[in-house]
Amino acid sequence: MKDKRISLAPMIDWTTTDFRHFARLFNPYIYLYTEMISTSAILKGDASYLLRYDDSQHPLVLQLGGSDPSQMAQCVKIADGMDYDEFNINVGCPSDRVQHNKIGACLMAEPKLVADMVRAMKDNTDKPITVKHRIGIDECDSYEFMRDFVGEVAQAGCTHFIAHARIAWLQGLSPKQNREIPPLRYDDVYCLKQDFPNLFIEINGGIDNLADIKTHLAHVDGVMVGRAFYHNPMLMGECCKLWGQSAPTHRHILESLCQQLLKQQDDNTNLANLSRHYLGLFTGLTGARKWRQALSGKSHLTVDDIRRVADEVLKINSL
CATH class of the missing domain: 1.10.1200 (Non-ribosomal Peptide Synthetase Peptidyl Carrier Protein; Chain A)
Known part of the structure; x- marks a missing residue:
């Protein structure tokens, strides 16, 4: 597993600090993600409570939802003092609830803004800044659209992208439907790695067994799994085999x-x-x-x- 990685996807109401503590019992290597936490919640609420976690959860990534570079920078500065391992920008959530705040997948239409957020965040931490995104949105569903988005954001210094291998329909589909109805296009993510060999490309979407995880790792640098890890956490344990170890009983x-x-x-x-x-x-x-x-x-x-x-x-x- 040198230069490869497995991650637990960020999921609102699911990847809480309590579940992450439970998840770590199954596998010491996978990267754990927080729920998406909005910048407004951190800056206006109880940041210490929202960002709390147990030290056993490392390596741990904080996913932020926001669109204001200065606010993203402030949140990173606060969380950097709490020793998170990485910071991730949510550019994949299709929910109507977040779109009006310009959070999530709608940001794919504004790569320059995402690039500005990356720059502002990098100015406030030495930890990696990563981006989780879709392969497209609405009618902007060509491979070239995703490629150009990644290329623009990479120029700001982001070297790690997690691509959910479905487009997001921002109007007409619920978040659940956006996880099921748009077809999976894994080959688009494979092509992204071929076009950007120096970037770390991680794949996400519809992955629910160890055999498929191994297949994807032959094409990209990492695999992110969401609901399959939550509903069958022993799958995280089975992933220990990728590091040459037995799954826990x-x-x-x-x-x-x-x-x-x-x-x-x-x-x-x-x-x-x-x-x-x-x-x-x-x-x-x-x-x-x-x-x-x-x-x-x-x-x-x-x-x-x-x-x-x-x-x-x-x-x-x-x-």
């Missing part, structure tokens, strides 16, 4: 998780509020549904409750 993950939860329980954290992040632990095993039911919709859970049902699933599967 479900029993090992359970023991590590319970140690983590005991500390939170001692701090009077309501574990029921965290349990949604652990529903995929036993995906593919007999008893996985029972596990999900035991953790869902509860007002209160203890570590003993969680361990009890987990032990039942492990016993059923002779693990």
